[in-house]
Amino acid sequence: MRLDKFLADCDIATRSELKKIIKAGRVKVNDEIAKDPAMKINEGSDSVTLDGAPVTYEKLRYFMFNKPAGCVSATRDKLSETVIAYLKEENIKGLFPVGRLDKDTEGLLLITNDGPLCHDLLSPKKHVDKTYIVIADKALSDKDIELMEKGIDIGDDKPCLPASLGKIAYDSQPMTYILDAHKDDLSEDGEEVFNGSYPAYSITIHEGRFHQIKRMFEACGSRVLYLKRISMGKLKLDDNLAPGEYKKINLEDII
Ligand code: URA
Numbered sequence: 518m519r520l521d522k523f524l525a526d527c528d529i530a531t532r533s534e535l536k537k538i539i540k541a542g543r544v545k546v547n548d549e550i551a552k553d554p555a556m557k558i559n560e561g562s563d564s565v566t567l568d569g570a571p572v573t574y575e576k577l578r579y580f581m582f583n584k585p586a587g588c589v590s591a592t593r594d595k596l597s598e599t600v601i602a603y604l605k606e607e608n609i610k611g612l613f614p615v616g617r618l619d620k621d622t623e624g625l626l627l628i629t630n631d632g633p634l635c636h637d638l639l640s641p642k643k644h645v646d647k648t649y650i651v652i653a654d655k656a657l658s659d660k661d662i663e664l665m666e667k668g669i670d671i672g673d674d675k676p677c678l679p680a681s682l683g684k685i686a687y688d689s690q691p692m693t694y695i696l697d698a699h700k701d702d703l704s705e706d707g708e709e710v711f712n713g714s715y716p717a718y719s720i721t722i723h724e725g726r727f728h729q730i731k732r733m734f735e736a737c738g739s740r741v742l743y744l745k746r747i748s749m750g751k752l753k754l755d756d757n758l759a760p761g762e763y764k765k766i767n768l769e770d771i772i
Pocket of ligand 1: 617727
């Protein structure tokens with residue numbers, strides 16, 4: 518593998534910055550100063566240092582991202598900002614989001630360059646649990662909850678797999694977003710009505726159908742006002758990450 522690719526994969530800097538770093542003599546391979554970015558190295562056996570510190574090859578990368586509303590779960594988009602744009606401090610080459618959250622959905626999104634892991638997590642056969650916080654405009658009845666728990670029909674070939682859900686008390690943190698997104702829907706005393714009085718649920722599903730949660734609520738005559746994913750499999754959204762923030766994680770945090 519080329520030395521500059523090795524260092525770029527390790528997230529040291531972009532390829533063009535690396536050229537300068539290498540030309541400046543800051544990188545050593547097996548204790549010899551490396552001058553050529555195209556130099557071939559063996560990532561398994563050669564020892565590489567930058568400014569004297571060892572560089573360990575880290576090919577696969579994983580980031581936990583708290584997606585804010587307003588950006589799209591894609592690597593490129595002509596009209597909207599993408600989730601990848603939030604990782605501009607990183608070497609974003611090869612990174613992609615695992616699955617999609619709607620543009621107006623917030624919360625946990627895994628971003629990686631690990632294709633096989635992505636395939637496994639999204640495989641309909643694997644039924645990876647995904648938990649969301651929902652704030653809806655109308656409370657679900659006991660019958661609605663029972664329907665969702667049995668597997669609600671949302672107009673696809675097959676009903677959804679059984680979901681688990683429960684009503685929760687939700688703090689006021691996301692209310693600003695609902696207010697902004699739906700303020701035209703609210704009555705004049707809307708802000709008052711809005712103040713914590715909308716029903717909130719925690720719901721866990723095992724599939725990833727298009728707009729699944731919104732359609733499940735719609736099938737019960739209720740509209741989702743706010744949606745946030747808080748976990749996917751064993752990965753839980755870190756409460757310390759504000760919307761738009763991300764952190765590096767390890768494979769062991771995910772599976
Ligand atoms: N269900 C939805 O309706 N939207 C999402 O973004 C995720 C799940």
